[in-house]
Structures are given as structure tokens and as C-alpha cells.
Amino acid sequence: MKEACWMLYGANGFTGRRIAEEAVTRGHRPILAGRNRDAIVPLAESLNCPYRVFSLDAPDDVAAAIAGLGLVLHCAGPFTRTARPMMEACLKTGTHYLDITGEIDVFEQAASLDAEARQRGVTLLSGVGFDVVPSDCLAAKLAGRVAQPTHLALAFTGIGSVSIGTARTIWETLPKGGAIRRDGQLKRVSLTHRVREISFPSGPRMAVTIPWGDVAAAWHTTGIPNVEVYLAMPPKTIKVMRWAGPLLSLGKVIPSNLMVETAIRNLLSRPEAEKHSEQRVDGGNGQVNGARSEFWGEVRNEAGNVASAALITPDGYTLTVSTALASVERVLMDSLPPGFTTPALAFGSDFIDSMPGVTICDGLVAV
Secondary structure, rough: OOOOEEEOOOOOOOHHHHHHHHHHOOOOOOOOOOOOOHHHHHHHHHOOEEEEEEOOHHHHHHHHHHOOOEEEOOOOHHHHHHHHHHHHHHHHHEEEEOOOOOHHHHHHHHHHHHHHHHHHHEEEOOOOOOOOHHHHHHHHHHHHOEEEEOOEOOOOOOOOOOOOHHHHHHHHHHHOOOEEEEEEEEEEEEOOOOEEEEEOOOOEEEEEEOOOOHHHHHHHHOOOEEEEEEEEHHHHHHHHHHHHHHHOOOOOOOOOHHHHHHHHHHHHHHOOEEEEEEEEOOOOEEEEOEEEEEEEEEOOOOOOOOEEEEEEEEEEHHHHHHHHHHHHHHHOOOOOOEEEEEEHHOOHHHHHOOOOOOOEEEEEEEO
16 A cells, blocks of 8 residues: 555545545555544544544644645635635645635635745645536636637536535535636626526536636636636526525525525535435446536637637546546655646646546537
8 A cells, every 4th residue: 555645634524535435445545634533533444544633723733733744635625714724734844735625715825825835845736626627627728729818718517416515615605696707806796697508518508607716726727817607507596596696695595504405406416315325336437326517618819719618527526536636646746846736737738638537529529
């Protein structure tokens, strides 16, 4: 087995557990960590991995827990609350930091620490999962297709199963409304700022702008000043969002956590397989319930030149396992330049091409 030179924090979460299991299958022996001893200890024992139990509330404890490690893969959300203390501990100990966030604020936090990270020789790499590897790589592929691109639109569909943690993260971001990048600046907009029909490989679908991590990441990757990200949704769901958006921003709608989790699952995805142990895995490619996701991207410039392309990928959680572990292995094997970076900047636009089950489409024709 490969020595335990890296830590998986949040290993007992839905995504963290799947990453831990696949890491062991690949011959890794990461330190499995989190704040819940009752969950971490039996998981580590079942996988024959070392473990550490600590919260992120005490900076000295976090730094002591990761001291001497080459890398931390951070999988404990909501990342707007948990990423900063782990980043700061990594900077203090000289440990490379990776996470699987799709939250705009986390990318901006990491970018703000770029100078300190460079000084300390630390890589800060957010978004190494479904959020945002495929869309970031797609944006990088498209950036060179037209001269001086000024606008980038990204979209995805087939979000698949939504875990409790993901549902809660989405719920916490809803009162903030939407977000886009305009003239290089982040701009808060309404929850349903823009609706358009997207030509996905499987056919056209209506989609609405959402505050996805690419609003931050894609700008850092490509330098394109205007960025919008869309999620395909049924028209009825978009109508509900239009009605609820203003009330959420004013704090008028405060349903229970259970109501929130159920509503988000029903609105955004196919029926959820409730527990990890009950999820049916397709042995051919490791997908959950045979789910697939599709990504679409378009760039244009002031002259009216337009280029588009698309990706077809496994479901989000399956893809996250592949991209997160591939990122860990690449960082441990080939040290990246220190500082803040994005997946496509770190590994190139072809990084997504090497993931199992991914089909690259150009002009919406598979190649």
C-alpha cells in the first residue's frame, strides 16, 4: 500500500466515503478524518486506514492534525464555513490543499490567499470534483476557439442523486440569490436571472442561471470577463424558483431542514437512493443508478463569432471520485507551482478527457 502521506477530511460523508473506498481499492492508505468519532473510527477500521478525529473550530488543533502531511483533500461542507480554517491550517503547515467545492465564495477565498500560498510553497486547488472539473475544462477548451472571447456560458443537466449534504449546501446559498460574472466582476442577481434553451447532446432543455462555482473558477481559468452558468430544470421548477426567490432573500420562507432536503431533491434530481449502502452501482463503470450528466459550453466575442462544445459524463458523485483521486495523485506525483489554481489551469483542459466514462462532443457531434 502507498504510505499515508495525505488526509481525506470529511471521510464519513456521502462523497468522502466513496472516495475513501476507491482510494483503498487503488492502493492508497489515506488518513481518514472528520469531527464525528462514531462515524470515522468504524470506517477507518473497515478500510484498514489510519484516522484522526478533530473539528475545525480550533486552529492549533487543525494545524497539529495535518502537520507533516503532503496534502489534504477536504470533503466536509458546507465549504463556505469549513474551507477557510482548513486552508489556513494548510498554509501554516506547508500542506497542499484540495477540495470538492462548487461554491463561488470558496474559490474567491482561495484566490485571495494566492500571494501567501506562493510564499509558503502551498498549492490551493478548489473544485476537484463534479464541481467544477468538467465545466472548467470545457471552458478552457472553448476559450481558444474564437479570438478575444468576451462571453462564456456553461450549462449542465442530469445532476443525478442529491445527498443530504449537497441539499443543505444548496439551501444555504439560496437566500443570496443568483450570481454571474459581468465585466470581470462578480454580480449578484435574482435567483432566476436568465432562462434560456440549451442544446444538450440529448436534446434541448430549458435552463436557468445558478450561482455555480464556475462563475468564479472559469474567469480565473480563461480570463473571459462575462460568465453565466445554467442548470437545466423543468419549467414548473423555474416557476417555483421565481416565486420563492424574493421571499427567500427577505427571510420570509423558513421551512424545516427535512422540508428543504425533500424539496431540493425533488426539484433538482431524479429520486434519491437514500443511503449509501442502498445505492445500486453499475459494475461496468461505477455509476450510481446508471445516471449520466451532460455539460454544454459556448463562447462568443464582440464580432459575433460563436463556438460551442459539450461533454457527457458519469453522474456527479461517480465523477467526483474519479477526478478528486486523479487530482490527489497528480499533485503528490508532480508538484504544482504554489499558489491558487483551478483544475484546468493545474492539469490542462484535457484533464477531463482521461476520466472513465467521459465522452467529448464538438459541435454537439461525438468525436
